[in-house]
Amino acid sequence: MQQTVVFSRRKFLKTGTGVLVGSLAFSLGSVSTPAVGDTWKLSLESLDSDTGKALLKVARHIFPHDTLDDAVYALVVKDLDGAAADAAVAGMLSDGVAQLNDDAGGNWLEASDEDQLKLLTARADGPMFGKVKGTAVVSLYNNEMAWEHFGYEGASFDKGGYINRGFQDLEWLPQPSESASPPKA
Amino acid sequence: MATIDLNDDSAVVVIGSGAGGGTLANELCQKGIKTVLLEAGSMESTESFVNDEWAAFGQLSWLDMRTTSGDWRVAKDFPNLPAWICKTVGGSTTHWAGASLRIQEHEFKALTTYGEIEGATLMDWPIGLSDLEPYYAKAEDKMGVTRTNGIPGLPGNNNFMAMYAGATKLGYENCHTGNMAINSRPRNGRTSCQQLGFCFQGCKMGAKWSTLYTEIPDADATGNLDLRAGAQVLQLQHGDDGKVNGVLYADKDGNQSLQKARVVCVAGNSIETPRLLLNSASSMYSDGMANSSGQVGKNYMRHMTGSVYAAFDKPVRMWRGTTMAGIITDESKHDTSRGFAGGYEMETLSLGLPFMAAFLDPGAWGRDFTRKMDEYQNMAGMWLVGEDMPQESNAITLHESEKDAFGMPVPNVEFSDHPNDIAMREHAFTQGSEVYMAAGAKEAYRVPPYPSTHNLGTCRMSEKAADGVCNKWGQTHDIANLFISDGSQFTTGAAENPTLTIVSLAIRQADQIAKLMTEKSI
Numbered sequence: 001m002q003q004t005v006v007f008s009r010r011k012f013l014k015t016g017t018g019v020l021v022g023s024l025a026f027s028l029g030s031v032s033t034p035a036v037g038d039t040w041k042l043s044l045e046s047l048d049s050d051t052g053k054a055l056l057k058v059a060r061h062i063f064p065h066d067t068l069d070d071a072v073y074a075l076v077v078k079d080l081d082g083a084a085a086d087a088a089v090a091g092m093l094s095d096g097v098a099q100l101n102d103d104a105g106g107n108w109l110e111a112s113d114e115d116q117l118k119l120l121t122a123r124a125d126g127p128m129f130g131k132v133k134g135t136a137v138v139s140l141y142n143n144e145m146a147w148e149h150f151g152y153e154g155a156s157f158d159k160g161g162y163i164n165r166g167f168q169d170l171e172w173l174p175q176p177s178e179s180a181s182p183p184k185a
Numbered sequence: 186m187a188t189i190d191l192n193d194d195s196a197v198v199v200i201g202s203g204a205g206g207g208t209l210a211n212e213l214c215q216k217g218i219k220t221v222l223l224e225a226g227s228m229e230s231t232e233s234f235v236n237d238e239w240a241a242f243g244q245l246s247w248l249d250m251r252t253t254s255g256d257w258r259v260a261k262d263f264p265n266l267p268a269w270i271c272k273t274v275g276g277s278t279t280h281w282a283g284a285s286l287r288i289q290e291h292e293f294k295a296l297t298t299y300g301e302i303e304g305a306t307l308m309d310w311p312i313g314l315s316d317l318e319p320y321y322a323k324a325e326d327k328m329g330v331t332r333t334n335g336i337p338g339l340p341g342n343n344n345f346m347a348m349y350a351g352a353t354k355l356g357y358e359n360c361h362t363g364n365m366a367i368n369s370r371p372r373n374g375r376t377s378c379q380q381l382g383f384c385f386q387g388c389k390m391g392a393k394w395s396t397l398y399t400e401i402p403d404a405d406a407t408g409n410l411d412l413r414a415g416a417q418v419l420q421l422q423h424g425d426d427g428k429v430n431g432v433l434y435a436d437k438d439g440n441q442s443l444q445k446a447r448v449v450c451v452a453g454n455s456i457e458t459p460r461l462l463l464n465s466a467s468s469m470y471s472d473g474m475a476n477s478s479g480q481v482g483k484n485y486m487r488h489m490t491g492s493v494y495a496a497f498d499k500p501v502r503m504w505r506g507t508t509m510a511g512i513i514t515d516e517s518k519h520d521t522s523r524g525f526a527g528g529y530e531m532e533t534l535s536l537g538l539p540f541m542a543a544f545l546d547p548g549a550w551g552r553d554f555t556r557k558m559d560e561y562q563n564m565a566g567m568w569l570v571g572e573d574m575p576q577e578s579n580a581i582t583l584h585e586s587e588k589d590a591f592g593m594p595v596p597n598v599e600f601s602d603h604p605n606d607i608a609m610r611e612h613a614f615t616q617g618s619e620v621y622m623a624a625g626a627k628e629a630y631r632v633p634p635y636p637s638t639h640n641l642g643t644c645r646m647s648e649k650a651a652d653g654v655c656n657k658w659g660q661t662h663d664i665a666n667l668f669i670s671d672g673s674q675f676t677t678g679a680a681e682n683p684t685l686t687i688v689s690l691a692i693r694q695a696d697q698i699a700k701l702m703t704e705k706s707i
Contacts, residue, residue, distance in 0.1 A: 062551070138539070141558075151562030152538035154237075154537075155383075157381055168341060170343045170501065180511075
């Protein structure tokens with residue numbers, strides 16, 4: 001099952017055009033999901049690629065950001081795959097996906113988005129849903145691709161903080177009085 | 186660093202190196218008193234701090250097993266994380282925002298001012314503002330609090346500008362960049378704030394006061410300090426005379442040692458301090474140490490809190506600059522026409538994207554949640570912090586079955602809001618939302634309380650021994666050479682961020698301990 005995880009957050013930072021670069025893929029079963037303007041691969045160690053693909057879509061339904069690239073949601077799957085090194089977790093996740101497929105009468109991923117959400121919502125109390133949600137609320141928002149997308153700037157120490165980089169650059173609100181907000185040194 | 190022998194029974198042992206313990210240890214060392222400072226966490230530094238919310242959370246937080254009960258939402262969303270406090274040298278002074286406010290005169294007299302309130306165990310403190318004023322002055326100087334001692338206020342960031350615009354429109358009169366223990370100018374060998382925006386993650390500039398790089402090195406320079414990091418205290422021990430005489434602790438490798446002591450001062454924060462006293466039960470003290478009143482662990486307070494984040498139609502980028510960048514103090518008065526006793530402060534706060542996802546609406550999912558997250562860079566935010574009612578049923582107790590790595594029962598934190606807390610929060614949510622709507626926000630979000638950062642009152646100070654755990658010096662009523670040296674002492678919570686008061690009490694307590702030692706009464 002050992003696969004090389006071809007993954008580096010920095011490699012996927014956008015180049016200024018909004019296009020993600022690099023490669024991130026589901027290598028098990030050689031699944032690659034087309035991302036915006038590129039393809040990427042995520043190597044899975046424990047989960048099979050069908051489960052991985054379904055979990056990515058589950059994460060998308062739980063935290064839907066329409067213009068956030070699949071590559072970011074793939075980071076959730078990567079962390080779920082890591083947790084699935086524990087066979088009990090792996091079984092729980094694949095059982096949860098199998099349940100969705102049963103509910104869909106075949107392949108949940110082939111249902112319409114609306115039907116997928118309806119079927120998923122009906123299983124929102126289940127352990128797979130809880131695991132994906134609990135993982136995604138951290139993984140989805142704790143990476144530089146997401147920070148770029150949402151406009152968050154991340155670490156500032158190496159750049160000298162914001163004292164000379166716009167910490168008081170709002171021009172559309174009135175300037176506070178000097179007694180309320182003294183000038184910087 | 187001094188080396189104090191385990192069998193040296195002339196030393197003072199201080200447990201915990203945060204605002205209370207770190208300050209107390211330094212004050213004692215300055216007076217020539219040999220002090221062993223035991224800290225459960227490890228030593229970090231401005232170099233090892235990281236500008237990364239989750240990484241810093243893992244580096245600094247107290248993550249040992251705890252359980253929760255009661256109707257507070259934290260028990261559901263974060264059942265094993267009742268408090269967001271630290272296990273590291275410097276304690277939660279590595280993580281705190283820096284707000285340094287004095288408790289108001291009337292708040293020391295909570296029972297007299299508010300009167301009896303059903304379900305609340307209000308008491309007057311055995312001290313008043315005048316007792317503490319000289320020590321507040323010393324603490325403000327030590328900590329370099331802005332707008333005291335001629336130190337200018339910090340420059341306000343974008344998040345402050347949003348608060349200020351709304352506050353002004355609403356007619357609030359007291360809105361400014363706060364009294365902060367963050368250098369606005371270089372002072373006492375520490376540089377000034379560079380507006381990094383990572384106050385909660387350990388200040389990499391060292392501009393924010395923390396015992397880690399102020400009190401503790403100052404104490405060390407006296408040659409009287411023996412700091413032991415990675416020392417998890419398990420139990421206090423006593424002699425046949427009932428006096429405490431030693432502290433059992435486990436080092437980072439799990440080896441247990443017994444440090445003899447002349448005096449013991451407990452400053453483990455309001456969860457660990459009562460837990461330690463309860464875990465130190467003996468045949469003489471069957472209900473735990475210093476607990477003849479039955480009040481150890483009771484009256485746990487966490488401040489009435491909540492947050493309001495608001496979305497504007499343009500970027501605010503609230504994360505740029507100090508995390509707590511400004512304050513409105515107008516609502517901190519006691520004015521029952523608002524429908525509750527006591528008051529609250531409104532203080533700007535920002536969370537990075539990772540923590541916003543975790544705390545905006547814990548457990549939520551779907552489009553309503555992501556719609557709000559999509560507004561992240563347009564958000565301004567404030568924290569609401571006010572006096573909560575002490576209640577005997579809100580308490581730290583020992584878990585019946587869960588044990589830590591050393592076999593000691595873990596603490597359970599029980600908390601339920603008092604109706605006064607709920608009424609105050611509703612008012613604060615409304616006013617906080619009004620501030621941002623007045624400034625032109627398109628929508629305001631009410632965010633529930635985070636895991637507790639202000640943990641108070643579980644070994645409260647009282648005039649009479651039957652009513653509390655310690656006297657006005659923090660000396661336990663039952664055991665003369667055992668002191669409570671952290672926020673556990675608070676008789677009531679007051680509206681203000683507690684660190685300045687904890688530091689002031691520690692400076693004052695050091696004077697008293699030195700006096701009693703000189704008199705040989707302890």
